[in-house]
Amino acid sequence: MIDRSAFHALSYGLYLVSTTDADRAFGCVVNTFQQVTSTPARVSVALNKENATTQAILNSGRYAVSVLSQSATMDLIGVFGFRSSLEVNKFAGIEHALDGAGVPYVTEQAVARFSMRVIETVDVGTHIMFIGEVEEAEALADEAPMTYAYYHEVLRGKTPKRASSYTPKDEAPAEGAQAEATAEEEQPAEGAPKKYAWQCTICGHIEYLDELPEGYECPLCGMGADMFERIEA
Numbered sequence: 295m296i297d298r299s300a301f302h303a304l305s306y307g308l309y310l311v312s313t314t315d316a317d318r319a320f321g322c323v324v325n326t327f328q329q330v331t332s333t334p335a336r337v338s339v340a341l342n343k344e345n346a347t348t349q350a351i352l353n354s355g356r357y358a359v360s361v362l363s364q365s366a367t368m369d370l371i372g373v374f375g376f377r378s379s380l381e382v383n384k385f386a387g388i389e390h391a392l393d394g395a396g397v398p399y400v401t402e403q404a405v406a407r408f409s410m411r412v413i414e415t416v417d418v419g420t421h422i423m424f425i426g427e428v429e430e431a432e433a434l435a436d437e438a439p440m441t442y443a444y445y446h447e448v449l450r451g452k453t454p455k456r457a458s459s460y461t462p463k464d465e466a467p468a469e470g471a472q473a474e475a476t477a478e479e480e481q482p483a484e485g486a487p488k489k490y491a492w493q494c495t496i497c498g499h500i501e502y503l504d505e506l507p508e509g510y511e512c513p514l515c516g517m518g519a520d521m522f523e524r525i526e527a
């Protein structure tokens with residue numbers, strides 16, 4: 295027997311994994327980064343084979359990780375967690391730096407960062423696990439790190455299919471009462487109140503319009519209007 299709800303008892307943080315390949319920067323959100331050994335300092339991360347970042351790390355043999363702060367925005371998570379590095383330059387307009395090996399890492403909305411050399415890859419089916427030897431580590435800010443639970447429960451964020459921790463429940467629309475509460479908190483005070491808002495069922499973005507215009511695309515994850523559900527504003 296496999297009780298899927300048992301997996302909900304697992305705790306994670308939220309991270310940005312990044313690398314560079316052929317002079318191009320790649321990066322994505324993960325919750326599967328963790329320390330494996332202390333001496334020497336080794337870590338692991340599980341990346342879906344369909345992520346552009348995965349192939350780039352296979353090519354470069356290096357990756358960096360930024361530990362997101364609890365105050366990290368859905369805008370940042372939306373771009374890195376739902377879009378492809380092949381379609382958008384995720385680092386444009388985002389504060390970042392290069393580590394000693396020239397790998398870019400995000401410095402804003404992050405509390406710490408690590409740089410790794412890949413010492414082993416494990417094919418685990420849909421994902422590849424990259425074991426890395428830590429070559430650089432640095433604390434960036436004295437703030438609380440983002441947890442996976444905070445992302446889901448407070449930010450009302452979703453988990454896409456490619457994440458290791460995805461469950462079909464993640465695709466279901468947010469529950470009415472909670473979605474309404476979020477809409478109320480975030481609605482701009484200026485102007486006539488809107489009767490309805492629309493929430494993206496993929497990334498959780500809320501748009502305060504009575505109707506979504508023809509050809510509308512979610513500014514965070516790029517999904518079309520058919521992936522939005524109407525909620526009371």
Ligand SMILES: Cc1cc2nc3c(=O)[nH]c(=O)nc-3n(C[C@H](O)[C@H](O)[C@H](O)COP(=O)(O)O)c2cc1C
Binds near residue numbers: 320323
């Ligand atoms: C909360 C959250 C957790 C995620 N965790 C992982 C993960 O652990 N492993 C993974 O491969 N993708 C994970 N993803 C999905 C990738 O971030 C997503 O597929 C991204 O668009 C890939 O970008 P890329 O194609 O530019 O690499 C996660 C996304 C979110 C929003």
